[in-house]
Amino acid sequence: MNIIVCIKQVPSTSDVKIDEKTGSLIRDGVESKMNPYDLFALETALQMKQQVGANITVLSMGPPQVQDIINEAYLMGDVEGAILSDRCMAGADCLATSFALSQCIQRIGLPDLVICGKQTTDGDTAQVGAEIAEFLHIPHITNVLKIDDIKEKSIIVESDLPDITQTVELQFPALISVEKDIVQPRLPSYKRKRSLPSLHVRSFNRNDLADKDEEKYGLNGSPTRVVRIFPPEKTRKTELVQGNSTELADKFYETLAEWKFV
Amino acid sequence: MEVCLIIMKAKIVIHQQHAQNPQELTELCPFGAIEYMNGQLNINAACKMCKLCVKNGPVGVFELIEKQQVEIDKTQWRGIAVYVENTNGVIHPVTYELIGKAIELSKKIAHPVYAVFIGSQIKEQANELLYWGVDAVYVYDQPEFASFRIEPYAAAFEDFILQASPSTILVGGTTLGRSLAPRVAARFGTGLTADCTHLEMQANTDLDQIRPAFGGNIMAHIRTPNHRPQFATVRYKIFSAPQRRDARSGTLITRELPSEKLVSNIRVLSLKNKPAIVSIEDAQVIVVAGRGVRKKQDMAMLQSLAERLSGQVAATRPLIEAGWVDARCQIGLSGRTVSPQLLIACGVSGSVQFSAGMTGSQHIVAINIDPNAPIFKIAHIGLVGDLYEIIPLLLERMEAGMHSKQTSHLPFPENVVK
Ligand SMILES: Cc1cc2nc3c(=O)[nH]c(=O)nc-3n(C[C@H](O)[C@H](O)[C@@H](O)COP(=O)(O)OP(=O)(O)OC[C@H]3O[C@@H](n4cnc5c(N)ncnc54)[C@H](O)[C@@H]3O)c2cc1C
Ligand code: SF4
Numbered sequence: 050m051n052i053i054v055c056i057k058q059v060p061s062t063s064d065v066k067i068d069e070k071t072g073s074l075i076r077d078g079v080e081s082k083m084n085p086y087d088l089f090a091l092e093t094a095l096q097m098k099q100q101v102g103a104n105i106t107v108l109s110m111g112p113p114q115v116q117d118i119i120n121e122a123y124l125m126g127d128v129e130g131a132i133l134s135d136r137c138m139a140g141a142d143c144l145a146t147s148f149a150l151s152q153c154i155q156r157i158g159l160p161d162l163v164i165c166g167k168q169t170t171d172g173d174t175a176q177v178g179a180e181i182a183e184f185l186h187i188p189h190i191t192n193v194l195k196i197d198d199i200k201e202k203s204i205i206v207e208s209d210l211p212d213i214t215q216t217v218e219l220q221f222p223a224l225i226s227v228e229k230d231i232v233q234p235r236l237p238s239y240k241r242k243r244s245l246p247s248l249h250v251r252s253f254n255r256n257d258l259a260d261k262d263e264e265k266y267g268l269n270g271s272p273t274r275v276v277r278i279f280p281p282e283k284t285r286k287t288e289l290v291q292g293n294s295t296e297l298a299d300k301f302y303e304t305l306a307e308w309k310f311v
Numbered sequence: 312m313e314v315c316l317i318i319m320k321a322k323i324v325i326h327q328q329h330a331q332n333p334q335e336l337t338e339l340c341p342f343g344a345i346e347y348m349n350g351q352l353n354i355n356a357a358c359k360m361c362k363l364c365v366k367n368g369p370v371g372v373f374e375l376i377e378k379q380q381v382e383i384d385k386t387q388w389r390g391i392a393v394y395v396e397n398t399n400g401v402i403h404p405v406t407y408e409l410i411g412k413a414i415e416l417s418k419k420i421a422h423p424v425y426a427v428f429i430g431s432q433i434k435e436q437a438n439e440l441l442y443w444g445v446d447a448v449y450v451y452d453q454p455e456f457a458s459f460r461i462e463p464y465a466a467a468f469e470d471f472i473l474q475a476s477p478s479t480i481l482v483g484g485t486t487l488g489r490s491l492a493p494r495v496a497a498r499f500g501t502g503l504t505a506d507c508t509h510l511e512m513q514a515n516t517d518l519d520q521i522r523p524a525f526g527g528n529i530m531a532h533i534r535t536p537n538h539r540p541q542f543a544t545v546r547y548k549i550f551s552a553p554q555r556r557d558a559r560s561g562t563l564i565t566r567e568l569p570s571e572k573l574v575s576n577i578r579v580l581s582l583k584n585k586p587a588i589v590s591i592e593d594a595q596v597i598v599v600a601g602r603g604v605r606k607k608q609d610m611a612m613l614q615s616l617a618e619r620l621s622g623q624v625a626a627t628r629p630l631i632e633a634g635w636v637d638a639r640c641q642i643g644l645s646g647r648t649v650s651p652q653l654l655i656a657c658g659v660s661g662s663v664q665f666s667a668g669m670t671g672s673q674h675i676v677a678i679n680i681d682p683n684a685p686i687f688k689i690a691h692i693g694l695v696g697d698l699y700e701i702i703p704l705l706l707e708r709m710e711a712g713m714h715s716k717q718t719s720h721l722p723f724p725e726n727v728v729k
Binding site for chain 1: 492531
């Protein structure tokens with residue numbers, strides 16, 4: 050079985066600051082790490098490998114530094130790496146990201162299963178998985194809660210819908226995006242660090258892809274535009290009440306009465 | 312005359328010969344996208360096109376080259392459509408909230424409002440939608456739509472878009488909506504803005520969309536300036552539902568897909584109802600436990616407060632992770648969004664991730680020992696004190712209040728003996 054796991058590099062903290070003058074994000078000195086939701090995707094793949102045997106490729110699109118998270122993945126288990134990096138892919142929104150990733154997946158070779166994380170901690174849209182599946186013309190299931198069975202040509206999963214959970218059999222090739230907590234991600238093994246030089250990583254750029262049209266990648270290929278980013282506003286007049294607990298309880302009760310809750 | 316936004320395609324070109332101190336120039340970029348290697352300055356894929364290097368760099372080194380792009384004819388796209396989220400035909404209330412918003416947005420540009428209803432045996436419910444002020448309901452009622460499977464649902468949605476050419480499409484930000492909307496948006500090669508909290512329509516039919524990102528630490532204003540239809544998802548309880556009308560209006564348009572559009576590589580084996588707990592999104596009163604609650608047993612105190620107010624208990628993320636409270640009762644960006652009549656935050660610090668899920672609450676009371684806790688910036692009433700003292704005292708008062716109310720209803724209060 051062949052599996053591709055899509056992983057994204059995100060800032061280590063989502064506590065980013067905004068430059069009020071330019072409106073751009075200040076990420077100076079902010080470390081990067083693997084999107085935490087993608088750890089669940091990777092662990093899901095690693096467990097499948099243990100269960101039925103699989104070749105796993107972790108794929109990341111971004112600047113050359115995404116090598117770091119490919120290494121991180123390797124410390125968790127036996128994977129190969131693929132990096133898609135090209136300046137023309139900078140500034141991509143979900144559509145351009147998914148298109149580029151789907152092109153790269155086809156270049157690597159369409160696997161039986163593509164696994165994505167539920168969402169990221171930066172862009173935070175949870176849209177990339179379904180969009181990749183559309184570009185690959187394969188079925189997808191998002192919000193996978195549990196893998197019930199892995200068969201020769203299909204997989205049985207449970208997924209979360211608004212009022213029900215659905216158990217479905219999905220024919221390969223297919224894409225799933227997994228919920229956080231579907232499995233418990235293992236810790237990186239520092240023993241594996243010694244064998245890191247044997248990690249096989251392939252690098253791709255636009256010229257390696259079937260569709261080389263610069264207009265379809267990065268900012269040019271992105272239908273959405275971030276017009277402005279700004280800090281969330283917190284303006285509300287709070288009546289701050291201090292005093293001993295009896296006074297506070299009295300005030301609390303009076304307020305609830307005034308609002309007609311008691 | 313309306314001003315048209317001309318969409319530019321841009322790229323940054325480096326003129327190496329003008330760079331005096333190339334190594335230093337790498338510092339210009341806040342995203343670390345400028346690198347200096349083998350005597351060459353380069354911009355790598357980390358570039359966010361923020362143009363700071365052009366603005367702040369030495370003259371002539373970084374040049375912005377813009378190319379004008381052909382603008383699409385937006386008059387070809389008319390209408391605001393709402394996807395009717397449903398389970399076995401039961402319409403999810405987020406649908407009405409979105410219809411309300413769509414009607415509001417449509418007034419500005421005089422576009423029709425459509426509902427797109429995909430399911431099986433849904434005729435009756437489709438009729439119900441005509442009480443909510445939409446101009447037309449597109450109904451896809453075939454047995455293959457009984458359970459959600461992405462290929463047939465996306466095919467029906469695609470058919471609707473080809474039929475109606477709507478300018479804007481709103482989809483509930485539920486697990487289903489967030490699976491279906493990106494699939495269809497990608498099919499039309501158009502933009503989708505996730506989890507919008509604020510929507511406004513411009514005269515040129517561009518939708519101004521505001522959404523949180525980075526776990527609620529920043530807000531982004533997003534537009535889809537040159538693609539149609541423009542898609543947005545909105546979570547449940549972000550907007551309020553309009554009043555159901557007394558009379559029906561609008562038309563039902565029934566569409567049927569040919570069988571080849573209904574095939575799927577997904578086979579539904581079984582459906583399980585989720586345990587029927589009243590979801591916290593529907594609760595009118597919510598008592599939220601934060602890290603100020605010291606042990607699991609203490610949840611009982613909050614539970615009795617919630618019961619007294621006919622409300623429900625919810626919690627912040629650490630308590631959910633500790634397993635003290637059911638995960639479905641997590642409020643915040645990674646949990647649920649709520650907007651009850653009353654929310655009482657007990658020992659909640661008020662991180663942005665949490666408050667993103669509750670600022671819509673009508674009345675907010677916060678109890679916290681720390682007068683500087685950020686929760687006091689969002690609460691209407693902030694009680695600076697110990698929840699372990701205040702809540703029992705409050706419960707006493709509520710108890711007493713109940714009694715005095717009951718006694719006052721007695722025609723001859725026997726206990727009042729003068
Ligand atoms: C403030 C802000 C708001 C934004 N809002 C929007 C918006 O509303 N709509 C929009 O289209 N774009 C938006 N973008 C752009 C978008 O967030 C990303 O840049 C896009 O590349 C990926 O989307 P995501 O991070 O939300 O991924 P998600 O869709 O949340 O990621 C899901 C999964 O896809 C995979 N994945 C995602 N990115 C990569 C990658 N680079 N390499 C490998 N695997 C990956 C991972 O498995 C991940 O777990 C926004 C960006 C910013 C900064
Ligand atoms: S445009 Fe902004 S992100 Fe791109 S290289 Fe220049 S400074 Fe860096």
